[in-house]
Amino acid sequence: MLVIGLTGGIGTGKSTVSRLLSTKHNLPIIDADVLARDVIAPGTSGYDLVVKHFGADRVVMSDGVSLDRAAIGDIVFKDPEERKWINGVVHPRVRKAMVQQILKYWIRGEWAVVLDVPLLIEAGLWKWVGEIVVVYVSEKLQLQRILDRPSNPPLTEEQAKARMASQMPLATKLTYATSVLDNSGTLADLEVQVDRAVAKWKDGQGGSSGWWWRLCWLVPPVGLAAAWICLLRTWWRSRQPARRRSRGETDGRGERIEMSDLRKRKGGARL
Numbered sequence: 476m477l478v479i480g481l482t483g484g485i486g487t488g489k490s491t492v493s494r495l496l497s498t499k500h501n502l503p504i505i506d507a508d509v510l511a512r513d514v515i516a517p518g519t520s521g522y523d524l525v526v527k528h529f530g531a532d533r534v535v536m537s538d539g540v541s542l543d544r545a546a547i548g549d550i551v552f553k554d555p556e557e558r559k560w561i562n563g564v565v566h567p568r569v570r571k572a573m574v575q576q577i578l579k580y581w582i583r584g585e586w587a588v589v590l591d592v593p594l595l596i597e598a599g600l601w602k603w604v605g606e607i608v609v610v611y612v613s614e615k616l617q618l619q620r621i622l623d624r625p626s627n628p629p630l631t632e633e634q635a636k637a638r639m640a641s642q643m644p645l646a647t648k649l650t651y652a653t654s655v656l657d658n659s660g661t662l663a664d665l666e667v668q669v670d671r672a673v674a675k676w677k678d679g680q681g682g683s684s685g686w687w688w689r690l691c692w693l694v695p696p697v698g699l700a701a702a703w704i705c706l707l708r709t710w711w712r713s714r715q716p717a718r719r720r721s722r723g724e725t726d727g728r729g730e731r732i733e734m735s736d737l738r739k740r741k742g743g744a745r746l
């Protein structure tokens with residue numbers, strides 16, 4: 476089963492792409508935002524921790540039970556330490572729920588599953604998926620779409636900018652991508668790109684017969700070996716010097732490669 480990691484920035488169009496993948500292409504979707512709500516819903520250990528940490532007077536609504544998500548958002552998107560704290564509560568629980576759902580879809584014999592995770596790269600989950608799809612728009616359009624989106628209560632420009640700033644820049648996320656969906660155009664433009672991406676993934680899984688994923692499913696040792704190869708390939712691609720440089724990594728190895736590139740260009744002159 477191909478595990479597709481779908482990511483991007485807040486408001487770049489991940490849910491819009493998920494909807495297309497689910498309704499048009501029948502792919503199962505695991506939505507991290509939904510799981511992140513479930514794991515701090517009333518009655519969970521996550522809820523108790525959040526209420527105890529932030530204080531019921533700040534984050535519980537007037538009904539005495541429901542969490543005031545806007546109030547929590549105002550705290551955590553302004554304060555990196557508080558964001559780190561809530562991530563520490565939510566992320567391990569979301570990861571566990573995701574693994575359970577992936578297993579469920581694998582047992583069902585699905586050929587692929589989509590993980591819609593806004594923080595796929597930030598949280599390091601990109602290492603565990605076979606495809607990394609980044610939904611991209613410019614920062615200007617991103618802000619515009621967040622502000623235009625119907626939400627209750629609507630986000631102010633300041634709140635939207637605080638959320639954007641709390642995430643890794645989209646340009647850096649692009650350097651991890653195995654597929655990029657440019658959502659700067661119309662919904663029809665996006666749909667064409669989604670169709671093309673699905674066709675590519677299907678090809679990789681054995682085309683219309685799906686012989687390859689069926690073999691992996693029916694013979695688990697083959698499936699396991701294929702999964703390891705797939706993870707190694709994702710990891711290897713991410714180590715490529717060009718990708719590392721473009722996301723600003725300047726460790727020794729990257730610098731040496733740049734220097735040797737320069738040497739070649741200068742006809743071997745000493746630098």
Ligand SMILES: CC(C)(COP(=O)(O)OP(=O)(O)OC[C@H]1O[C@@H](n2cnc3c(N)ncnc32)[C@H](O)[C@@H]1O)[C@@H](O)C(=O)NCCC(=O)NCCS
Nearest residue numbers: 484485507508511544545547548551561565569593641642
């Ligand atoms: C702070 C909370 C309560 C605000 O809830 P609210 O309903 O207003 O927003 P919602 O959950 O729908 O998130 C909207 C978007 O905000 C961005 N976002 C959410 N949490 C984070 C975070 N910790 N860091 C950066 N961006 C985030 C994502 O792009 C997400 O799609 C909520 O976002 C939360 O619990 N966040 C911490 C857990 C988390 O990281 N969730 C993201 C998926 S794992």
Ligand SMILES: Nc1ncnc2c1ncn2[C@@H]1O[C@H](COP(=O)(O)OP(=O)(O)OP(=O)(O)O)[C@@H](O)[C@H]1O
Nearest residue numbers: 484485486487488489490491620624658660661662
């Ligand atoms: N191509 C498009 N043209 C116009 N509007 C769009 C397009 N794609 C998405 N939108 C709109 O932009 C807004 C943000 O899209 P969406 O909710 O899919 O983003 P998201 O990445 O899932 O956001 P979040 O990180 O908050 O979950 C929505 O109101 C959506 O309808």
